[in-house]
Each structure stands twice: as C-alpha cells, then as structure tokens.
Amino acid sequence: MIKLGISAFYHDSAACITNGNIVLAAAEEERFTGIKHDSSFPKNAIKWLLHSTVTKISDIQEVHWYENPQIKDDRVRRTFAKRPIKTFFLRQRYKKEQLRNSPQALLQALGYTGKIIYHDHHYSHAAFSYFTSPYRDAAILTVDGVGEWETTTISRGKGNKIEKLISIDFPNSLGMLYSTITSFLGFRPNEGEYKVMGLAPYGDPSVYFKKLEKVLCHTSNKFYLYQKYFTWEYSQKIMFNKKLCQLLELPPRLPEEPLTQEHKNLAAALQKLYEREFLKLVETAKNITGSQNLCLGGGCAYNGVANSLAYKYFDSIHIPFAPSDAGSAIGACLDGHTKVSPYLGPEFQDHQIKRLLKSYDDNVVHFKLDEDLLIKRTAELLAAEKIVAWFQGKMEFGARALGNRSILASPRKPQMREKLNRVIKKREAFRPFAPSVILDDAYMFFNIKEPVPYMNQVVKAKVNFLPAATHIDDTCRVHTVTKKQNEKYWKLLNEVGRITKVPVLLNTSFNLKDQTITLSPKQALDRFIESDIDFLIINNFLIKKKHA
Numbered sequence: 186m187i188k189l190g191i192s193a194f195y196h197d198s199a200a201c202i203t204n205g206n207i208v209l210a211a212a213e214e215e216r217f218t219g220i221k222h223d224s225s226f227p228k229n230a231i232k233w234l235l236h237s238t239v240t241k242i243s244d245i246q247e248v249h250w251y252e253n254p255q256i257k258d259d260r261v262r263r264t265f266a267k268r269p270i271k272t273f274f275l276r277q278r279y280k281k282e283q284l285r286n287s288p289q290a291l292l293q294a295l296g297y298t299g300k301i302i303y304h305d306h307h308y309s310h311a312a313f314s315y316f317t318s319p320y321r322d323a324a325i326l327t328v329d330g331v332g333e334w335e336t337t338t339i340s341r342g343k344g345n346k347i348e349k350l351i352s353i354d355f356p357n358s359l360g361m362l363y364s365t366i367t368s369f370l371g372f373r374p375n376e377g378e379y380k381v382m383g384l385a386p387y388g389d390p391s392v393y394f395k396k397l398e399k400v401l402c403h404t405s406n407k408f409y410l411y412q413k414y415f416t417w418e419y420s421q422k423i424m425f426n427k428k429l430c431q432l433l434e435l436p437p438r439l440p441e442e443p444l445t446q447e448h449k450n451l452a453a454a455l456q457k458l459y460e461r462e463f464l465k466l467v468e469t470a471k472n473i474t475g476s477q478n479l480c481l482g483g484g485c486a487y488n489g490v491a492n493s494l495a496y497k498y499f500d501s502i503h504i505p506f507a508p509s510d511a512g513s514a515i516g517a518c519l520d521g522h523t524k525v526s527p528y529l530g531p532e533f534q535d536h537q538i539k540r541l542l543k544s545y546d547d548n549v550v551h552f553k554l555d556e557d558l559l560i561k562r563t564a565e566l567l568a569a570e571k572i573v574a575w576f577q578g579k580m581e582f583g584a585r586a587l588g589n590r591s592i593l594a595s596p597r598k599p600q601m602r603e604k605l606n607r608v609i610k611k612r613e614a615f616r617p618f619a620p621s622v623i624l625d626d627a628y629m630f631f632n633i634k635e636p637v638p639y640m641n642q643v644v645k646a647k648v649n650f651l652p653a654a655t656h657i658d659d660t661c662r663v664h665t666v667t668k669k670q671n672e673k674y675w676k677l678l679n680e681v682g683r684i685t686k687v688p689v690l691l692n693t694s695f696n697l698k699d700q701t702i703t704l705s706p707k708q709a710l711d712r713f714i715e716s717d718i719d720f721l722i723i724n725n726f727l728i729k730k731k732h733a
C-alpha cells in the first residue's frame with residue numbers, strides 16, 4: 186500500500202511517502218520554500234517526494250492527513266461563538282482560509298482524487314513516537330499547543346495498538362502557555378521557545394514562580410489554565426492581556442529591547458513551571474499504564490531539559506526525530522512498528538556537484554578526496570579550530586541537523602561558541618550549541634542513561650573541557666552517534682578523537698541567520714561564500730574560498 190502522509194496549516198508542514206510501514210522519503214515544506222516553519226500545503230515537498238521515489242500521483246493509494254479538519258473546525262467555531270463580536274474579523278478570515286485550505290481541493294489540484302483518511306492530531310503524534318520506538322509496550326505522552334480540541338494525551342501502546350486513556354482539551358494547553366511567555370519575552374511564538382529554554386538557566390526561577398503558577402490549577406489528573414490572563418480564544422496577534430502583566434508585575438518586552446535579569450528570571454520560572462506540569466503528566470502516564478517505557482510526542486517534546494526528567498518514572502524514553510507536527514505526516518501513515526532513520530530528504534550525486542562547482546570557479550577551489558583522506562583532512566581542520574560546513578547524503582527530517590547538514594567545530598575553547606553565535610549564526614550570545622559524541626564514549630563525558638540519537642535530551646556534562654558546547658549550568662543537549670546511524674559522521678568523530686583525544690564535535694544546523702536548514706549544494710555554496718565558515722565539505726569534495 187503506497188500512502189502519502191501530509192501535515193499542514195499549523196506550522197512545519199511536511200509530507201512523506203510510505204510503502205507498508207516503510208518510510209521511503211519525507212521532507213518539510215520549509216526546506217523548499219525557504220520560509221521557516223512554513224505552514225502552507227506542502228506541494229513542493231510532495232512534488233519532490235513523487236520525483237525521488239519514482240511514484241506517479243496515480244500510484245498513491247491513500248492519503249493520510251495528520252489531523253481531522255472537521256473536529257478542528259468544531260473547536261474554532263465554538264470558540265468564536267463565545268465572543269461573536271470580538272471575533273467578527275477573525276471569523277471572516279477563518280472562512281476564507283477554510284475554502285483555501287480544503288485538503289480535498291488541494292489534492293485534486295495535484296491530480297489526486299482517491300481516498301483521504303483523517304486521523305486525530307494527537308493520535309498522529311502518538312503513532313509517530315510509538316511506532317518508531319523499540320518498545321512493544323509503552324506509555325505515550327503527547328503535549329503540544331493544540332490539535333483539534335486536544336492539547337495533551339496519555340495513551341498506552343501495546344503491540345500494534347494505541348489506546349487513548351486521558352486527554353486534556355483546549356484552551357488548557359502547556360504548549361500555548363510556553364508560547365505565550367515566549368511572546369511576552371519579545372520572541373516569536375512557535376520559534377522563540379528555544380531561546381526561552383536557552384535563557385532559563387541564566388535566571389532565578391523563584392522570582393516569578395509563585396506569580397506564574399497562579400495561571401493554572403489542577404484536578405486529579407488534569408491541569409486547567411485561567412483564561413482571564415490569555416487571549417487565545419479571540420486573538421491571533423497577542424496571546425496575553427494586561428491581567429497577565431499585572432499578575433507578573435512586569436511589562437512585556439518588545440523584541441528590540443534589551444534582555445534584563447527580570448526577563449531571564451521569568452524564562453526560568455516558566456521552564457520550572459513547565460517541568461513541574463510535565464512531570465505530573467509523566468507520573469500519571471506511569472501510574473495508569475504501569476509500563477517501564479515512555480514515548481514522547483508533540484512539539485513540547487523538543488524541551489530537552491524536561492524530557493530528561495522523565496527518567497524519574499521510566500527506565501527508557503523514546504523521543505522521535507521530529508516530535509512536532511512535521512513528524513505527524515509520517516505518524517498518520519503508520520499502523521505498526523517501523524525502523525526509520527531521520528535521513529529521508531534530498532541527496533545529490535557527485536556529477537551534479539562537480540558540474541555546479543565549475544560555475545563557482547571564481548570563488549572557490551575544490552579537491553575531490555577519497556573518503557578516508559577526506560575524513561582525515563576534515564578532522565585535522567576541526568582540531569585546528571576551523572569551522573566546517575558538512576553536507577552529506579540525504580537531508581535530515583526534523584528540526585535538528587544530525588550530521589548530514591551540519592556546521593561543525595571544536596568544542597574545546599569557549600571562544601568558538603562566541604564566534605559561531607556572533608559571526609556565523611548572528612544570533613544571541615546566550616544560545617547554546619550541542620555536542621555530537623561517539624556513543625561508546627558518551628557515558629564518560631555526559632550524564633546520559635541511554636543513547637540520545639536525536640539530540641532531544643539535555644543532560645549534565647561530566648567534564649569541563651567542552652566549554653563551547655556546554656551551557657551556563659554545565660548542561661548539554663547531547664547527540665550520540667553510532668556507526669549504524671551515520672557511518673561517515675561516526676568516522677569523522679572517531680578521527681577527531683584520535684587526534685585530540687576528545688571524540689566530540691560541536692554540531693549546529695547548516696544555516697545562517699533566519700534561514701531554513703540547507704537543502705542543496707547550490708544553497709550550501711552560496712551560504713559558504715557569504716559567511717565566515719572556513720571550509721565546506723559536500724560529499725567527498727573539500728571546498729575552500731579562493732580569496733579567504
């Protein structure tokens with residue numbers, strides 16, 4: 186059975202093609218359009234999928250849509266109906282969007298007239314996490330902003346079945362609470378949450394915690410958010426009102442204003458509150474399933490600090506490589522377990538790269554090396570504190586670069602972090618970078634309980650010689666690498682370890698400020714030339730600037 190999976194119209198639109206439970210290819214729309222978190226119908230991703238898997242649209246037997254538009258529509262209409270006057274213009278806009286965003290019409294325009302199967306939003310999150318996990322028995326916890334009505338679910342996975350046990354509905358949403366404070370702190374919701382997470386260790390959570398926790402209350406298994414502080418039900422522009430400012434006794438920060446200690450304290454309080462609420466859900470998941478294994482899904486599963494705390498109740502935790510809505514395109518297609526790597530995107534052949542390099546002759550020189558020599562040279566450059574853009578094979582699916590579209594550097598000097606943040610990424614100095622490490626050595630350097638292949642847990646570093654990849658509170662968002670996962674990257678880490686005695690590299694996604702992760706060799710070359718990256722490696726081509 187050939188299926189096309191689609192997620193769209195919230196953020197991180199994506200599509201995939203599966204055959205049985207094998208994922209043939211998958212990509213996010215943003216990589217093709219260059220619009221970060223692009224939420225539009227993923228027509229470019231679909232076009233590429235059909236081409237790369239040599240599939241005609243008529244070969245697609247079923248389309249699996251990651252959520253149920255009818256139930257979502259019910260939530261939107263009922264919510265608007267609570268305040269008919271206040272939401273008048275929103276309703277008009279929503280009606281227009283509804284017409285534009287009909288899955289059936291959009292698929293028809295691509296020539297598809299077959300069956301469309303709609304899944305529950307949180308089921309797709311749960312399915313992606315559970316069916317890509319190694320477990321046949323697990324608790325599944327999904328937490329995000331909002332799906333149709335649901336914002337949080339706890340399910341039990343047993344064999345090929347997912348049984349939902351608890352759900353919490355909009356407007357009670359931990360994801361939206363996190364986004365609201367992100368917006369209060371002057372960052373863009375659905376994007377700035379990483380900044381808030383990075384900022385939190387610089388603050389004192391106790392300053393705002395008691396005030397902030399007043400926005401919610403609990404019954405036995407659920408949390409409720411007092412809507413008097415929020416505008417989620419009637420505004421798409423601002424997520425909070427002046428009552429929240431009064432509660433916190435703090436004015437909201439404008440994006441261009443400096444970050445003060447107060448802002449850091451609020452970020453810390455939010456992270457602490459999120460961790461407390463998340464752990465309560467984890468505890469409930471443990472109590473009602475009795476499982477030793479936990480699968481996490483939904484955008485909130487990118488909160489690596491909170492994720493690591495779940496070991497308090499579970500022996501093993503699985504977080505897939507794209508827990509947010511992008512991964513749901515895959516989740517919607519799965520009805521059983523699968524082994525899938527995150528390397529599901531476009532790849533390029535040497536003859537294409539060679540041809541392209543000719544047109545960049547004025548700017549760069551290149552050397553084609555055999556793999557062993559390439560790895561040796563690259564490791565030497567990294568050991569000599571050079572910054573290397575590393576472009577290999579198939580592009581990753583999900584928000585993280587996992588060694589195929591990465592900017593790499595040595596983590597051994599603190600100046601490297603500053604240089605990468607200031608010169609290359611042009612972003613806030615406080616933002617941390619993640620270390621990649623050979624799995625066998627990871628236990629020596631980091632306080633991990635099991636492999637962390639997708640960079641979604643934040644753990645304490647056991648050593649003090651990785652300053653560029655260690656955050657202010659001695660934590661790291663670690664990425665463990667095995668030969669099976671990514672052989673070439675694993676070899677590179679090994680060679681770096683042989684030269685420096687530290688098989689660890691600082692790994693950040695290959696993109697510059699406000700850009701999506703690099704998709705093609707052309708994009709790689711353009712970004713390399715415009716930036717201060719020292720060397721670019723595309724497959725086995727070592728590329729150097731001519732006028733550097």
Ligand SMILES: [Fe+2]
Pocket residue numbers: 306310329330331332483484509510
């Ligand atoms: Fe979601």
